[in-house]
Amino acid sequence: METVIHETKHDVRLTVFGEAMVSRLVGDAWLKCHFTVIVVSTLISVMGNGYANQRVFQHFEDVEKIKYLNWCKFLLDCLVNVHAKWIPNKYQPFTGPIVFMTVFYVDRDAHLARVIQRTVPSVRGWTSKLLREREFLEIRAGGFGRVWLRFIRVMIVVCTGRRRPNR
Structure with missing residues (x-):
């Protein structure tokens, strides 16, 4: 899956995700995955510095499994x-x-x-x-x-x- 994450330092701001999502025209797997990363990064596993929590990204690559996560x-x-x-x-x-x-x-x-x-x-x-x-x-x-x-x-x-x- 293509991603907006290209940095290896794990310092991608949530705004980068948001801007990339706004430009999408379809609600595909890419959008679902990145939207979930934003939800997790802002509501559950907050980084506290405005960065996306990229440690959880691999758990959302198969968007069909997101609904089964605990x-x-x-x-x-x-x-x-x-x-x-x-x-x-x-x-x-x-x-x-x-x-x-x-x-x-x-x-x-x-x-x-x-x-x-x-x-x-x-x-x-x-x-x-x-x-x-x-x-x-x-x-x-x-x-x-x-x-x-x-x-x-x-x-x-x-x-x-x-x-x-x-x-």
Whole structure:
């Protein structure tokens, strides 16, 4: 498969992918593969520097297999790996799947009164204004981020189908 990746230093910016995709006239395997790399690089396995995550590219070359990938496990693995690298230096930006974590957190947290009606997909209901209001409510109530343990447990149940995480 032809690709926009010609560099060997793995420093291809996501904009290069986007520009190449816009010029395509058909939704072929090339487009599906590169679109998946953009989704992964911006929502799941974020590089944090604007570059495409080219380590995952070979997994998407056979676009017929993309739908069979274990996306839930991939997301959790990325979250765990990035968190482990971030813990020693918490003053560095967290580059994990922050969009997913934000939406999942605000949608699943039941400690505060729900500001909006739950929607599917969850991201549809949360505007920037509502997220700011939510942040203000949590800070006023003593701080935010208090449900992460429950968040991890729910993710394990969702992804594995097990009712209790292994201890």
